[in-house]
Amino acid sequence: MRTKPRVVVGLSGGVDSSVAAHLLIEQGYEVIGMFMKNWHDESVTISNECPWMEDSTDAMLVAEKLGIPFQAIDLSEEYRERIVDYMFAEYEAGRTPNPDILCNREIKFDIFLKAAQKLKADFVATGHYCQKGEIEVDGKPVYQLLAGADPNKDQSYFLCQLSQEQLAKALFPIGHLQKPEVRRIAKEADLITADKKDSQGLCFIGKVRLPEFLQQQLKPKKGKIIQIPENLEVYYNVQIPAGIAPEDWDEEILDAVSLPIHYTPNQGKVLGEHTGAHYFTVGQRKGLQVGGTGKPLFVISTDTKENVIYTGLGEDHPGLLRNALFVKSDQIHWIREDLALKPGESARYQARIRYRQPLSGATLIRKEKGLYVLFDQPQKGIASGQFVAWHQGEECIGSGTIF
Numbered sequence: 001m002r003t004k005p006r007v008v009v010g011l012s013g014g015v016d017s018s019v020a021a022h023l024l025i026e027q028g029y030e031v032i033g034m035f036m037k038n039w040h041d042e043s044v045t046i047s048n049e050c051p052w053m054e055d056s057t058d059a060m061l062v063a064e065k066l067g068i069p070f071q072a073i074d075l076s077e078e079y080r081e082r083i084v085d086y087m088f089a090e091y092e093a094g095r096t097p098n099p100d101i102l103c104n105r106e107i108k109f110d111i112f113l114k115a116a117q118k119l120k121a122d123f124v125a126t127g128h129y130c131q132k133g134e135i136e137v138d139g140k141p142v143y144q145l146l147a148g149a150d151p152n153k154d155q156s157y158f159l160c161q162l163s164q165e166q167l168a169k170a171l172f173p174i175g176h177l178q179k180p181e182v183r184r185i186a187k188e189a190d191l192i193t194a195d196k197k198d199s200q201g202l203c204f205i206g207k208v209r210l211p212e213f214l215q216q217q218l219k220p221k222k223g224k225i226i227q228i229p230e231n232l233e234v235y236y237n238v239q240i241p242a243g244i245a246p247e248d249w250d251e252e253i254l255d256a257v258s259l260p261i262h263y264t265p266n267q268g269k270v271l272g273e274h275t276g277a278h279y280f281t282v283g284q285r286k287g288l289q290v291g292g293t294g295k296p297l298f299v300i301s302t303d304t305k306e307n308v309i310y311t312g313l314g315e316d317h318p319g320l321l322r323n324a325l326f327v328k329s330d331q332i333h334w335i336r337e338d339l340a341l342k343p344g345e346s347a348r349y350q351a352r353i354r355y356r357q358p359l360s361g362a363t364l365i366r367k368e369k370g371l372y373v374l375f376d377q378p379q380k381g382i383a384s385g386q387f388v389a390w391h392q393g394e395e396c397i398g399s400g401t402i403f
């Protein structure tokens with residue numbers, strides 16, 4: 001009979017997961033190391049930057065050093081189906097996907113977790129910089145997703161789509177540590193990954209050349225680049241009116257300030273040509289290849305159906321700065337299900353729309369058709385398809401896909 005809880009650690013061949021495994025052994029767990037091979041395409045890999053063979057060997061050597069069993073599994077097919085296909089579909093539809101968040105929800109804490117459970121594991125552990133809390137609500141355990149103790153490394157944003165069931169099975173052994181401490185522990189334990197460079201690309205996407213990668217799947221299609229002036233009537237600046245409770249705000253006004261603006265070519269002037277609207281993302285500055293505009297030019301909207309890119313001059317262009325967004329009902333995710341807002345309710349939280357962005361005060365208003373998030377400060381480059389995560393201080397309460 002087993003006396004120790006069994007945990008499968010996702011060993012990536014990096015220092016963080018190596019130390020995670022080491023700490024779990026010290027804490028008395030029965031530890032198994034597992035490396036997963038994800039989908040990857042040689043033709044778009046930055047040379048020597050996606051060394052999965054080298055990574056899996058490092059993972060194996062770390063397991064050997066720690067004296068734990070090791071297994072490598074090939075999840076490339078599942079990864080292609082659930083992450084790569086989603087990415088192309090999102091770009092094609094003119095949205096900006098976040099493969100890292102999906103990878104955690106769909107691969108590491110789903111398929112990988114199920115593979116671990118086949119090995120009769122009680123938990124799955126990763127080297128993510130975040131922490132798990134446990135409280136009791138109405139006599140039942142409720143798990144919390146908390147920020148990593150190292151503010152420079154906090155990865156809770158990438159885990160903002162995890163459910164209570166997934167968190168129940170997750171362990172984050174290095175979340176209470178600072179990165180330099182993790183390296184020191186790795187050195188003291190004589191792990192070969194102690195000085196290994198941090199992986200640049202999160203998940204796989206940073207390890208490939210995104211433009212080439214997209215061009216392989218989505219055919220080039222020439223179209224117009226339009227410059228939109230700053231003084232269009234469609235720009236709104238929301239302020240919650242004093243004396244009116246947010247939940248009583250008029251839905252038409254909420255829609256007007258929170259939904260993406262649909263531009264038309266006759267609202268601006270033609271600046272040049274692009275190679276395909278589906279290659280571009282809201283907030284993007286590079287790759288437009290339009291010179292002589294004085295201030296930098298930013299993408300403020302893309303229309304993949306009409307194949308038009310709308311741009312604005314300067315980073316304070318009103319098309320780039322908005323302080324509200326919308327999440328459709330079926331895209332709202334509450335990690336803390338006990339705090340879920342019902343239609344007609346509102347709450348104050350702090351929110352972010354990208355990794356490592358400082359949290360900004362926000363009012364959440366739940367209506368029948370979805371959730372409105374009204375920020376206290378304007379946000380730059382709110383892009384459809386990206387995730388908004390809302391927090392109470394260190395704790396991530398929920399998240400949703402931006403409409």
Ligand SMILES: Nc1ncnc2c1ncn2[C@@H]1O[C@H](COP(=O)(O)OP(=O)(O)OP(=O)(O)O)[C@@H](O)[C@H]1O
Pocket residue numbers: 009010011012013014015016017018034035036037038108125126127128198199201202203
């Ligand atoms: N190929 C993989 N096989 C198994 N687990 C993985 C793999 N890639 C990532 N993980 C797990 O997910 C965690 C977070 O992944 P991320 O890509 O952010 O790595 P990281 O923060 O650079 O960590 P590391 O230093 O361990 O590579 C890793 O610490 C590891 O536990």
